[in-house]
Amino acid sequence: MNYQLRKSAGMTLIELLVVMVIVGILAAIAFPSYTNYIMRTNRAAARACLSDAAQLMERFYTTNLTYVDADGGDGGLEMGCESDAGLDQRYTFTVDNLAQRTYRLVATPIDAQADRDTQCATLTLNQTGARTPTTAGCW
Numbered sequence: 001m002n003y004q005l006r007k008s009a010g011m012t013l014i015e016l017l018v019v020m021v022i023v024g025i026l027a028a029i030a031f032p033s034y035t036n037y038i039m040r041t042n043r044a045a046a047r048a049c050l051s052d053a054a055q056l057m058e059r060f061y062t063t064n065l066t067y068v069d070a071d072g073g074d075g076g077l078e079m080g081c082e083s084d085a086g087l088d089q090r091y092t093f094t095v096d097n098l099a100q101r102t103y104r105l106v107a108t109p110i111d112a113q114a115d116r117d118t119q120c121a122t123l124t125l126n127q128t129g130a131r132t133p134t135t136a137g138c139w
Helices: 012-066 084-089 113-115
Strands: 091-096 106-111 123-126
Touching: 012 091, 012 106, 012 113, 084 113, 091 113, 106 113, 113 123
Parallel strands: none
Antiparallel strands: 091 106, 106 123
């Protein structure tokens, strides 16, 4: 009998399983890095929004010589940047400690951002430029 070796026309089950394992390992490494990157990007956007709000507060103060009612009287400040890229779905922006010469802007993470951003969590900025938290990388 003449046995000739045939060329394989497809992949074996073992080859397919090896490829799936490799893809799974790569995904297990890449996904946490990606979610961490998204969390840091959202935090940077919230910092920028707080800085914009501080500029609005200072403009209000130079015109009125007070910070009172700079927020419209409701504790929330309409800055316009909250809705950029869905930032209002990741942070709640408020103003507290509002008086004639003081204010504190607060960005509180919500939903997935709050779950992921445990290192920095709530960001604040006041009239002197003091920022919290002071942990490296938060500001």
